Amino acid sequence: MQLSHYLKNSDTFIAALIGFAAVQLFCSYSGIGISPDSIMYISAARSFSTGGTLHTFNHVPIVDFPVFYPIFLGSILFITRVDPVMFGAILNGLMFAALIFTSGYIMQRFVPSARVYKWLMLIAIILSPALLQVYSYLWSETLFILETLIFLVAFRQYLLKHTLKALIIAAAIAAVSCVTRYAAVTIVGTGGLLLLLDRVLPLKKKIVHIIIYGFVCISLLVSNLLFNALMSGTTTGPREPSITPFSKNLYYFGTVMCDWMGFTPNQYYLATPIAVIILIGFIAALAYNYYRRHVDSFENLAITFALVYGLFIILSSTFSRYERINHRLLAPIYIPALWGYTSWGLLLLKRITNKTTKTIVSVIFIAMMLGFVTKEFLIDKARYSDQISDEYGNPGYTDNSWLESPFAAYLKSGDKSLFKPGIKIYTDAHEAVYFFSGMSSYLVPHKFFKKDIAKFYQAKHYYLIWFNVLENPELINLKDIQKVKSLKKIKDFGEEGAIYEYEE
Numbered sequence: 001m002q003l004s005h006y007l008k009n010s011d012t013f014i015a016a017l018i019g020f021a022a023v024q025l026f027c028s029y030s031g032i033g034i035s036p037d038s039i040m041y042i043s044a045a046r047s048f049s050t051g052g053t054l055h056t057f058n059h060v061p062i063v064d065f066p067v068f069y070p071i072f073l074g075s076i077l078f079i080t081r082v083d084p085v086m087f088g089a090i091l092n093g094l095m096f097a098a099l100i101f102t103s104g105y106i107m108q109r110f111v112p113s114a115r116v117y118k119w120l121m122l123i124a125i126i127l128s129p130a131l132l133q134v135y136s137y138l139w140s141e142t143l144f145i146l147e148t149l150i151f152l153v154a155f156r157q158y159l160l161k162h163t164l165k166a167l168i169i170a171a172a173i174a175a176v177s178c179v180t181r182y183a184a185v186t187i188v189g190t191g192g193l194l195l196l197l198d199r200v201l202p203l204k205k206k207i208v209h210i211i212i213y214g215f216v217c218i219s220l221l222v223s224n225l226l227f228n229a230l231m232s233g234t235t236t237g238p239r240e241p242s243i244t245p246f247s248k249n250l251y252y253f254g255t256v257m258c259d260w261m262g263f264t265p266n267q268y269y270l271a272t273p274i275a276v277i278i279l280i281g282f283i284a285a286l287a288y289n290y291y292r293r294h295v296d297s298f299e300n301l302a303i304t305f306a307l308v309y310g311l312f313i314i315l316s317s318t319f320s321r322y323e324r325i326n327h328r329l330l331a332p333i334y335i336p337a338l339w340g341y342t343s344w345g346l347l348l349l350k351r352i353t354n355k356t357t358k359t360i361v362s363v364i365f366i367a368m369m370l371g372f373v374t375k376e377f378l379i380d381k382a383r384y385s386d387q388i389s390d391e392y393g394n395p396g397y398t399d400n401s402w403l404e405s406p407f408a409a410y411l412k413s414g415d416k417s418l419f420k421p422g423i424k425i426y427t428d429a430h431e432a433v434y435f436f437s438g439m440s441s442y443l444v445p446h447k448f449f450k451k452d453i454a455k456f457y458q459a460k461h462y463y464l465i466w467f468n469v470l471e472n473p474e475l476i477n478l479k480d481i482q483k484v485k486s487l488k489k490i491k492d493f494g495e496e497g498a499i500y501e502y503e504e
């Protein structure tokens with residue numbers, strides 16, 4: 001009994017430590033991964049720490065992203081006086097460890113005696129290529145995914161107790177999540193759907209609880225959006241309409257699921273059918289749990305969130321234009337989907353009374369999970385070989401191509417003799433200019449915004465820092481500008497790009 005009790009409480013802690021070590025391993029060469037989004041968060045965090053504002057490197061309030069993650073980073077910076085770029089790997093390692101520990105806590109309540117299932121799931125979470133990628137970068141998803149599991153724990157407490165205190169705690173967690181990532185409206189939707197499906201409360205009390213829940217959930221988000229509107233005239237920054245139809249987004253969703261299931265790109269022809277099957281499976285599982293009156297189980301909460309979030313990403317990608325559906329966007333449903341599509345094994349085993357049959361089913365399930373985690377390990381091994389053993393680093397502004405870049409080295413040098421004071425600097429990657437030099441610059445216009453293009457061409461004197469390796473097809477390109485304006489090259493970096501000056 002003592003050994004059993006020890007294992008029940010220590011295995012999750014050991015898994016959390018391994019998860020922390022895994023993040024440090026993938027950040028061991030060049031530190032935490034830095035993408036353009038990361039630099040937005042970093043600059044706003046620095047602004048919050050030094051001046052109490054949330055301005056980005058362009059001295060304008062951050063509106064494309066919610067405010068809580070840069071506040072979170074800025075608060076740590078203010079307390080420790082260590083920059084986010086420096087503490088990013090440790091912070092993400094701690095959050096990944098907390099995610100694993102919370103996952104173990106939840107799974108312990110699936111079936112307390114099913115330790116083998118719990119161990120297999122913990123291994124699958126630690127080795128998840130999608131989660132390890134997210135936690136190797138300074139991204140808000142690192143905090144959002146953890147908040148999602150904490151919400152599931154809190155909302156289940158409400159479903160078990162139906163007290164107003166438990167409801168407000170769950171709603172407060174959802175409110176913070178909504179100002180961590182705008183996609184956290186799916187957490188609000190998850191709770192709202194479960195409130196509607198819950199058959200314990202009388203109708204009048206249910207309506208009151210739904211109103212209170214909704215008000216608390218959206219309070220911080222509405223405040224954030226109003227602030228954005230006052231500061232910039234838009235609630236979430238400039239957004240372009242999508243150019244990707246629903247069918248294509250469903251396919252992209254399916255390709256990610258194929259990757260998670262261990263398929264190769266040669267089998268992407270299965271992507272759309274798999275996406276449909278997965279989503280219908282979630283709907284069927286939710287209906288089955290409602291019929292059995294098991295709405296308050298952790299498995300059902302996970303299934304509900306996976307369904308709501310998955311549909312939200314597919315539909316929002318159909319109406320609004322942002323990065324193509326990928327592992328990063330869908331990482332928040334990795335753990336809920338894993339639980340949703342493996343908890344059937346526990347349910348099946350509980351119903352089997354014949355020992356021989358139960359043993360056979362158990363062996364098949366374990367073999368399938370071992371194959372799954374082996375595939376994950378091989379993907380992680382290949383990534384480690386590419387990024388660490390070959391000394392490349394996490395792709396982004398801290399990888400080897402930038403560490404060895406003459407262009408980046410010049411910007412880091414602090415030499416500003418080329419630039420006359422008071423003259424605007426334009427670029428095709430304003431976050432790169434800030435990250436390497438600390439200078440503010442303006443992004444050349446998007447092709448979609450014709451008025452901005454016309455205004456840009458009216459400028460009489462400016463500098464243009466152009467990175468050939470970062471050319472963005474969404475923006476007007478160098479050739480477009482050279483067709484209209486005669487640019488003078490004042491610093492050449494060969495294939496990497498150049499610095500130009502235009503003056504009438």
